[in-house]
Amino acid sequence: MTILNVTGVGKDFRGLRALSEVEFEVGQGEILGIIGPNGAGKTTLFNVICGALAPDTGRVLFAGRDVTGRSPDRIARAGMVRTFQLMRPFGSMSVLENVSLAAQHERQPARRLRERSLEVVERVGLGQWAHRPATELPTAGLKRLELARALAMRPKVLLLDEVLAGLVPAEREPVLDLLADLREQDGTTLLFIEHIMAAVMRLSDRVLVLDQGRVLAAGSAEEVTSDPRVIEAYLGEEPAGAEG
Amino acid sequence: MSNIGNQKGAALAPDAEAPGAASPRGKAPHPLRAALGGGGNAAILKRVAIIGGALVIAIAVALLKSGSGLVVWQSVVTGLLMGGLYGLIAMGLTLIFGVLDIVNFAHGALLAVAMFIAFGVVQGTGLHPYLTLLVAVPALFLIGGVVHRGLLSGTGGGSLENQLLITLGLSLLLENGLLMFFGAEPKTVTLPGDFQFGLFGAVVTGARLYAFVGALLLGALLFWLLRRTRFGTAIRAVAANGPGAELVGINVRRIHTLTFAIGTACAGAAAVLAAPLITVTPTLGEQFNITAFVVVVLGGMGNVGGALVGGLLIGLVEQLTTIYMDGQSSLLGVFVVFVVVLFLRPQGLFGRRA
Numbered sequence: 001m002t003i004l005n006v007t008g009v010g011k012d013f014r015g016l017r018a019l020s021e022v023e024f025e026v027g028q029g030e031i032l033g034i035i036g037p038n039g040a041g042k043t044t045l046f047n048v049i050c051g052a053l054a055p056d057t058g059r060v061l062f063a064g065r066d067v068t069g070r071s072p073d074r075i076a077r078a079g080m081v082r083t084f085q086l087m088r089p090f091g092s093m094s095v096l097e098n099v100s101l102a103a104q105h106e107r108q109p110a111r112r113l114r115e116r117s118l119e120v121v122e123r124v125g126l127g128q129w130a131h132r133p134a135t136e137l138p139t140a141g142l143k144r145l146e147l148a149r150a151l152a153m154r155p156k157v158l159l160l161d162e163v164l165a166g167l168v169p170a171e172r173e174p175v176l177d178l179l180a181d182l183r184e185q186d187g188t189t190l191l192f193i194e195h196i197m198a199a200v201m202r203l204s205d206r207v208l209v210l211d212q213g214r215v216l217a218a219g220s221a222e223e224v225t226s227d228p229r230v231i232e233a234y235l236g237e238e239p240a241g242a243e244g
Numbered sequence: 245m246s247n248i249g250n251q252k253g254a255a256l257a258p259d260a261e262a263p264g265a266a267s268p269r270g271k272a273p274h275p276l277r278a279a280l281g282g283g284g285n286a287a288i289l290k291r292v293a294i295i296g297g298a299l300v301i302a303i304a305v306a307l308l309k310s311g312s313g314l315v316v317w318q319s320v321v322t323g324l325l326m327g328g329l330y331g332l333i334a335m336g337l338t339l340i341f342g343v344l345d346i347v348n349f350a351h352g353a354l355l356a357v358a359m360f361i362a363f364g365v366v367q368g369t370g371l372h373p374y375l376t377l378l379v380a381v382p383a384l385f386l387i388g389g390v391v392h393r394g395l396l397s398g399t400g401g402g403s404l405e406n407q408l409l410i411t412l413g414l415s416l417l418l419e420n421g422l423l424m425f426f427g428a429e430p431k432t433v434t435l436p437g438d439f440q441f442g443l444f445g446a447v448v449t450g451a452r453l454y455a456f457v458g459a460l461l462l463g464a465l466l467f468w469l470l471r472r473t474r475f476g477t478a479i480r481a482v483a484a485n486g487p488g489a490e491l492v493g494i495n496v497r498r499i500h501t502l503t504f505a506i507g508t509a510c511a512g513a514a515a516v517l518a519a520p521l522i523t524v525t526p527t528l529g530e531q532f533n534i535t536a537f538v539v540v541v542l543g544g545m546g547n548v549g550g551a552l553v554g555g556l557l558i559g560l561v562e563q564l565t566t567i568y569m570d571g572q573s574s575l576l577g578v579f580v581v582f583v584v585v586l587f588l589r590p591q592g593l594f595g596r597r598a
Binding site: 050052071072073074076077081082083084088089090091092093097101102104105149150152153 | 474477478480481484485487488489490491492493494495496497
């Protein structure tokens, strides 16, 4: 079953073509990796899908409903949630408060809200940080908090923008395990932008390659990494897999 | 929303960073945080000590100048009582700035509107002046919401210059509207059964005491709203990180409108409490506006708790000025403090800026 359907999406920034004719589908419970050189339009694509930017052309269908141009908060409440590349917690609040803010979009009694928020905080491994100010978290912790905030929304589709960036390999493992677990346990559909090819290879069912705002290739990780067009797009940079 | 575009360019660096290093934060902690988040106790204690010292000196000089302890005591009492009101007015203004980044020049004019609403209701129905809170506060809440939705939240209100011009234009419009409807002659709102009592020699009227206590209670209510309710948490989240708040399902535009409405409602409440203390004229908003801006800067822009303390300080300064300089405008001392603070601590006494 298709849960996300992107058709003919184009976006210009004052004549600069950020996205053109982007089309793809994501099935329920699928994990889609999105790769591409810097400036390929990956984050812009996320912004369009989640409502932060309205596309100039094309449609975004989420669970069969047209959500093109809806406000980000409505899309988030409907169950399509993203994380940011740059982590910016709500500074004046504790880790737990940050998370319960996201969980409170569902009307529920305070005690239940707290339990659920704690559950999420523990799930991402920030248990001992729950009552500390969010600003005290190290980079890896902020990444986890970003993830926890998204999880507290109970996403059906989760869009992750470089969730591994800034983590050392030892810190990446638990995050990858968590993502795999999300699909197994919760049936969450994942779209993730990632530069670290090892992670893309390990996690994705399918990979979408963007280059200069276009879909260059789509298919299994093996297929796209052996595609000559993809290798060509990455020439000049390090070949795929070297980063991180 | 406009921040979203920034994410990309700025985000390319983090890969190189060592784990555990402080992350690159998109934005420095918001000033609202200083009031609402606490922290940095030693620095705050030091500041309180400096301010306290300055006050002691100011009062000592006033004692020397006037030669009468009673006169100084009276102005301290009057100043603090009036300062509570200044605090409440400034809390509304600073809340709007902290959450929406809008400098609302119409704050004083909206206060004047509320005062005329109170005056009109008292004249028309004979209601007790304080009961007009039930009319003026919801009315100002509504007006604030309409002003934000109609004038400020569209594309026209996008840039800082436009916001300044729009709010300034609105204040002129409101003032002249009041002038047209009510005329220029000063009006008074009298408090039935007002009384006086002595506080260690100083004369305190019931109206002043009620205004002070009312302002503190409403200030506390606002604080409780921001700190303890889900709605207040959402407001703080929007102040800290708008795009992030949207992503956790908060309707940022709605929060903006409600925050603006709450800010103007503060002015509405302060207007009713102040009405029995002053003569009501269409242009009275100007003076309150200026005082409120000084208080906001003093307390740290966006710092709600700082606004209350700043209000009390400015109330004191105003009264002490009349002792220092007989017959001079009491605003003179306020401006001196304003300039000194801008020069020495532009981020305000309690504000923390990048």
